[in-house]
Amino acid sequence: MKVDAVVNTANPNPVIGFGVDSGIHKKAGHELLVARQKIGCIGFGDAVVTPGFELDARYVIHTVGPVWDGGNHGEEQILSSCYRKSLALAKEHGCESIAFPLISTGNYGFPKPLALQIAVREISSFLLENEMQIYLVVFEREAFALSEKLFKSVSSYIDENYIRSKILGEYGTESVYTSRLKTRRRSERLKGRNQIFGEIDKSKTSKANFDMSVGAPAPTEVDDWGTLLNNLDAGFSETLLKLIDRTGKKDSEIYKKANVDRKLFSKIRNNPEYKPSKTTALAFAFALELDIDETKDFIGRAGFALSYSSKFDVIVEYFLVNGNYNVFELNEVLFAFDQPLIGA
The missing domain is CATH 3.40.220.10 (Leucine Aminopeptidase, subunit E, domain 1)
Known part of the structure; x- marks a missing residue:
């Protein structure tokens, strides 16, 4: 070294x-x-x-x-x-x-x-x-080595989603079982979103109305987070800085939590057109504790998406759906499943 x-x-x-x-x-x-x-x-x-x-x-x-x-x-x-x-x-x-x-x-x-x-x-x-x-x-x-409970839980989630994606690609159909899984997953996303929005200072945001059938804010009235994440003109760097401001935390608290060093963060801060790697974008999503839908929107501003055809993406979603934002524990799981690690 x-x-x-x-x-x-x-x-x-x-x-x-x-x-x-x-x-x-x-x-x-x-x-x-x-x-x-x-x-x-x-x-x-x-x-x-x-x-x-x-x-x-x-x-x-x-x-x-x-x-x-x-x-x-x-x-x-x-x-x-x-x-x-x-x-x-x-x-x-x-x-x-x-x-x-x-x-x-x-x-x-x-x-x-x-x-x-x-x-x-x-x-x-x-x-x-x-x-x-x-x-x-x-x-x-x-x-x-992961705990047996965590390993089995992640393996099961991969089987339910990654394998399902492969079956859909092969046969173009999904079972009643996977339909129930989709309903459960959507319910979990809504629960996580409501928890995050409930933590926002209501004095600084307008009331958020949710269309519960799709799990997204109604188009008529959106709070500050919704406005931010639906502003298509904002790039990754601008969006990141505004999201950090919304948390009320120091920049250093966020980039350290994301396992990103100061030099890289400075590049992102000083270059509005900066395009991070997918792993870096996801590291910031975890540090900001965004839910699954917010994460997809956020990394989308850097040109990335989450897909059930990728084992890496399924593992990331498992952590997001379960509200586990520990980057180090996520990297332990990714390492155990021979996937790239997130962060710088």
Whole structure:
């Protein structure tokens, strides 16, 4: 990784361990061990910094993760501390980018799904207040193992929609079963839309009337969101900025939630004609917590659509329909189904 700092899963004693520790020392050269020996022992959950020597990185941040012992000996708190202290050191040394391994999941035996949750939580928390490009480097698909319940639920949704699309394309017909599914899905969309519109400050918007048969605002009276999303003259960039204004949140809160970096957001903000990738457009839709119909309109302004002929699109819709706007969890699911990830 060509970053300002790499994080090393260090041995608490000033010796070279196995796995990531061994690999980093091998690439950095003997000087890294000398620097490490000058520091001495490191406590569990602590972090220290040395130069990167022969590495592409300027710094190596050494942190000692917990040894898994059943989960009742503060392992989670220690692991959280590893990420927090490593990020604090990176910030202190002016780093703009950092790469982490999935700490303690090798010889120390920390369960990978739980370790991933802790890593994402601590990284997300840091990014809410700071600017930094953070990479989480994993070496096995097992690290992204989904819960059985979520995997089965997404698989079922794919079967109901993606497979249905293939059947329609093959035979040009749909069963009573899929007709019922369409009715249920439309009801879920309406419920999600009503929840979002109900959160808008009524003092700043006009009353919204809905034609419940189609799930769209009646053409006679539309509130600010409806006006915005039905303004065909507004492009993606203009629409995005207005939607952010409607949330009352800072730009940084939205683009960080979307897992998009500041440089890319600046390009979008400063170029009214900017055309993002589909994954970036969807990342902003999730950060803004748009419902399924609003998302389709929003990404349509960048020239994209959602289709049941795409497994990627069906997974995205599953999250939208279920009101789950966690971009990191969505990417875990997309990764598990061999689909591209959303965000920058």
